[in-house]
Amino acid sequence: MKKYIELSLEVQEAKASGQAVVALESTIISHGMPYPQNVKMAREVEQIVRDNGAVPATIAIIDGKIKIGLTDEELEIFGKSPNVAKVSRRDLAQIIATKQLGATTVATTMICAELADIKVFVTGGIGGVHKGAETTMDISADLEELAQTDVAVICAGAKSILDLALTLEYLETKGVPVIGYGTECLPAFYTRESEHKLNFFTDSVDVIAETLKTKWELNLKGGAVITNPIPVEYAMDQDYINGIIDQAIREAEENHIVGKDSTPFLLGKIKELTGGKSLDANIELVKHNAKVGTQIAVSFNEKLSDNKLRV
Amino acid sequence: MKKYIELSLEVQEAKASGQAVVALESTIISHGMPYPQNVKMAREVEQIVRDNGAVPATIAIIDGKIKIGLTDEELEIFGKSPNVAKVSRRDLAQIIATKQLGATTVATTMICAELADIKVFVTGGIGGVHKGAETTMDISADLEELAQTDVAVICAGAKSILDLALTLEYLETKGVPVIGYGTECLPAFYTRESEHKLNFFTDSVDVIAETLKTKWELNLKGGAVITNPIPVEYAMDQDYINGIIDQAIREAEENHIVGKDSTPFLLGKIKELTGGKSLDANIELVKHNAKVGTQIAVSFNEKLSDNKLRV
Amino acid sequence: MKKYIELSLEVQEAKASGQAVVALESTIISHGMPYPQNVKMAREVEQIVRDNGAVPATIAIIDGKIKIGLTDEELEIFGKSPNVAKVSRRDLAQIIATKQLGATTVATTMICAELADIKVFVTGGIGGVHKGAETTMDISADLEELAQTDVAVICAGAKSILDLALTLEYLETKGVPVIGYGTECLPAFYTRESEHKLNFFTDSVDVIAETLKTKWELNLKGGAVITNPIPVEYAMDQDYINGIIDQAIREAEENHIVGKDSTPFLLGKIKELTGGKSLDANIELVKHNAKVGTQIAVSFNEKLSDNKLRV
Numbered sequence A, B, C: 001m002k003k004y005i006e007l008s009l010e011v012q013e014a015k016a017s018g019q020a021v022v023a024l025e026s027t028i029i030s031h032g033m034p035y036p037q038n039v040k041m042a043r044e045v046e047q048i049v050r051d052n053g054a055v056p057a058t059i060a061i062i063d064g065k066i067k068i069g070l071t072d073e074e075l076e077i078f079g080k081s082p083n084v085a086k087v088s089r090r091d092l093a094q095i096i097a098t099k100q101l102g103a104t105t106v107a108t109t110m111i112c113a114e115l116a117d118i119k120v121f122v123t124g125g126i127g128g129v130h131k132g133a134e135t136t137m138d139i140s141a142d143l144e145e146l147a148q149t150d151v152a153v154i155c156a157g158a159k160s161i162l163d164l165a166l167t168l169e170y171l172e173t174k175g176v177p178v179i180g181y182g183t184e185c186l187p188a189f190y191t192r193e194s195e196h197k198l199n200f201f202t203d204s205v206d207v208i209a210e211t212l213k214t215k216w217e218l219n220l221k222g223g224a225v226i227t228n229p230i231p232v233e234y235a236m237d238q239d240y241i242n243g244i245i246d247q248a249i250r251e252a253e254e255n256h257i258v259g260k261d262s263t264p265f266l267l268g269k270i271k272e273l274t275g276g277k278s279l280d281a282n283i284e285l286v287k288h289n290a291k292v293g294t295q296i297a298v299s300f301n302e303k304l305s306d307n308k309l310r311v
């Protein structure tokens, strides 16, 4: 397995010295935002991780290898190239075997982080149960990954184009903890609130880190979703953004945009309809997640050093 | 992992001497029945296990530990305290990490039993697919647990407030054996019969024990549901109880009772509408399950001693 | 575990000499086709595997053992006996423990192949999400098996009586690769084409073998579906066969044929309505799958010998 994995120098050094490492995904760069904002965001997020005491590891597939930590040149490639495949679990082996450029989603970033023994991963929003999934069965592979792969995902909730109630039900059935950090309800990406109450919330990164440690020491396989609301100053009005999301979904339906093309289309349309404000919000929430996620990673890492994982 | 688990003296001695141990859940005490009937039932059930040749291990979370076997004082606490959390898989690590009082559901009792190497667990009824789950996706975590955790659950079928046909489909998709003990159809908790035929039924606890042993020796992960109908003298008339269940479900809908509050509300309402007879039935079916489950545990244990699990 | 598994002499010799082995299922013999065509088909398929450089291992349950490779006499028994149980994952332990005759489905052939360390399995079509499963939850255990058991299945697509769109969604959620061999769309068993585009297709058995090797070396658990369209000369007209399938489904509904009886009923009815042509098509597509599957198995086996699986 090791032959497929290549750590950046910075990540190698962090691991050698026992420093915390935070995983970051590459689909948000290649498919989630336009150039050059995507690359700028990626670099700022990496710097936020460093400023808070950990080392960033942006993950991507290049030339038959899983890269754990990208160079500046590699970040540029993922920001610009039109030939980057969006790689979910089902695609991962093929993209590696055929040496294509591949951007990792939430699911595959979790897989690769676990392969590299990185336990905390920061992103914008997870995938979930799509609206209408009662009849289409369109459910993101991210949810199955959360049920089986031991990586915590810090996000601003599930992407708001999803059915949040069904996403929470699915995660409950699968036994995945959904933790509110500084919120008693599930944040809805562009907004700080939703009608969905959480049954576990805390203002302490230390409690979150202790819960993760307990979970994995007990061999309770799978990840956790740690939801961190978008900063107040970038949060959108709920009625305003929900109206726009509904319109974007209608246009996707009219244009028969489905499957893995759906999310990029909707995000593009929402950006257009908000005059670019959704993109600003998206960037700011990721940066905020990077700060909180790094604090969790550092706290988790200290607990491990104090008291090595016992099995 | 061991540091989180604490066996009672009785369970320690049983394990040291090679005696069979039977797991029991605590949610049935804290959330399933009123005080003092719940504690009385728990003690009687424990005694039935002893009388049939095994040692009972009621499971609960106390002060950061998974307790395998409770003292009389601890049983009282779970019977009376209003501050006991109902702990499903997603909640387990948090309740342990934050040292709260937690009662284990079917899913978490299975998890904790497996951690303590106990293979047989007696309860009233398992969770399942809720009525209306085609659109709500409200499906108990118990079903996923049965698909992955190597513990056999002896019960009187799925709780009758559930959609039994969909519950059976889900278990079939997940590859979970559903065995009828002394019945060719799935019992429906308060009644001995339902319209759902089983494809595996037997009158022999030995055949059940041999099947469990074969399953786990083949590394076929997951549990099994062993359904044991309520004793004839306590069984209710099907039309009578189904009418009451339908009424309780309507009242839950009218009062917007959903999620984990739903089951306790429905059971309370059914008790009220049957003038307490549903509670008597519930207690008697658990006692009957304890007897049959202990027989299975003893038979399984003998097979293991004859012929240690080979991998 | 070994005590339950019995390899035929031919399979033992293949394994000793490092030759590739191809798994074959027995339900297609006992429940999928009438006698004597079923036994004739089974022998021809085994010979095609040999002619292409591997050794066939038809899998079945006999007298408490998992047989990996059947004798001619055993093939006859499975072709003729009315007492063969159709064994899915939930039934496997019971059929072995009670020493019944059992025919393995796609799911259980995968399980048994993995137990015997055979990685490539040739069949006609996999199970999937049934039409109407949005409300019935009737979903084949084959799909869950593909998500967890490391065996590649070469087939002509999912059985055409299924909902192909929902089957693909389910497999995507579960992270199972669906690979088109010589086709860019999912073949629909009796026809070479469907409206469902695949996102991974190739004309090279070597690329498929390399992908499988990469997948399992990365510990990405689960199988893969390799879809190989029915040969042109046996393919049916899409409108013709779909009309017949719809009629068969209507008759099944009218006769209340459900659950595991459904597939044999539908295949029998389709055979009747096509005047036997569907049976010829079925036999020819299996033979074609045997040829392609064996090429994949041989290529995979060579890669392993060059470069032993590293973990």
Ligand SMILES: [Mn+2]
Pocket: A138, A139, A140, A259, A260, C169, C172
């Ligand atoms: Mn999808």
Ligand SMILES: [Mn+2]
Pocket: A169, A172, B138, B139, B140, B259, B260
């Ligand atoms: Mn629920």
Ligand SMILES: [Mn+2]
Pocket: B169, B172, C138, C139, C140, C259, C260
């Ligand atoms: Mn089914």
